[in-house]
Amino acid sequence: MKSRKTHSAKKHWQKQKWIVAVSILILTAVLLIAAFTWFPSKTPVNNAPDVPEGLKTLANHYMNVMHNLNSTQTKTSMASRLNPSYNQTDIFSWEQTKLTFANDPNGFFEDPTQILDSGKGICVQWSDVYVSACLSLGYQSRLVAAVDTTTWNYIHVWAEDYYNGTWVHVDPSDRVWNNPTRYQSWDWGGAIGSTVRVYSFEDGAYHDVTSSYSTH
Numbered sequence: 001m002k003s004r005k006t007h008s009a010k011k012h013w014q015k016q017k018w019i020v021a022v023s024i025l026i027l028t029a030v031l032l033i034a035a036f037t038w039f040p041s042k043t044p045v046n047n048a049p050d051v052p053e054g055l056k057t058l059a060n061h062y063m064n065v066m067h068n069l070n071s072t073q074t075k076t077s078m079a080s081r082l083n084p085s086y087n088q089t090d091i092f093s094w095e096q097t098k099l100t101f102a103n104d105p106n107g108f109f110e111d112p113t114q115i116l117d118s119g120k121g122i123c124v125q126w127s128d129v130y131v132s133a134c135l136s137l138g139y140q141s142r143l144v145a146a147v148d149t150t151t152w153n154y155i156h157v158w159a160e161d162y163y164n165g166t167w168v169h170v171d172p173s174d175r176v177w178n179n180p181t182r183y184q185s186w187d188w189g190g191a192i193g194s195t196v197r198v199y200s201f202e203d204g205a206y207h208d209v210t211s212s213y214s215t216h
Helices: 002-038 053-069 072-079 088-096 112-118 125-136 180-186
Strands: 141-146 153-163 167-170 196-202 205-207
Touching: 002 053, 053 072, 053 125, 053 141, 053 196, 053 205, 072 112, 072 125, 088 125, 112 125, 125 153, 141 167, 180 205
Parallel strands: none
Antiparallel strands: 141 153, 141 196, 153 167, 196 205
């Protein structure tokens, strides 16, 4: 009797271990599916097929900028300049008191603390500071650029925030929040979706977000 009970208990324990293992596998699969559903996909430059060299150069540059903005050192420095209770719209308003728009890009910086110390910048500098401030307070934010695909030079730079479950357009230098079709009235806006593409840049990845800004 003792050996039968022992054998039965062993079988029961093995069955329990099998159930636990299957449950862990199912949970892992659910979490992976949720991750792909909830967060936007990323395209590493070096792994994307048939990427033009001009786009590679541009993307690598802005991903390097994002790498600096996302570094512990930069986030710590930026956080010391901010009220820790600020949300994304507070940061948007705060920046308007810190920078002046200047048309001459000579001597401009891409490090947000240097930009703030200079007190001026064009769209790139305004966007760098805004994204950096958001990242320093734990908000998901990234740089976005409208790009001329004939030269692979940027035309305009702004930001996006991951806000209430979606990416929201933020143009700090133009003082506009969530109006992605506003560029249609600009001289290059009609070319969005053809010779002008829009790309977002994060730390180590980029992707094409033209459809968010095109009316075609």
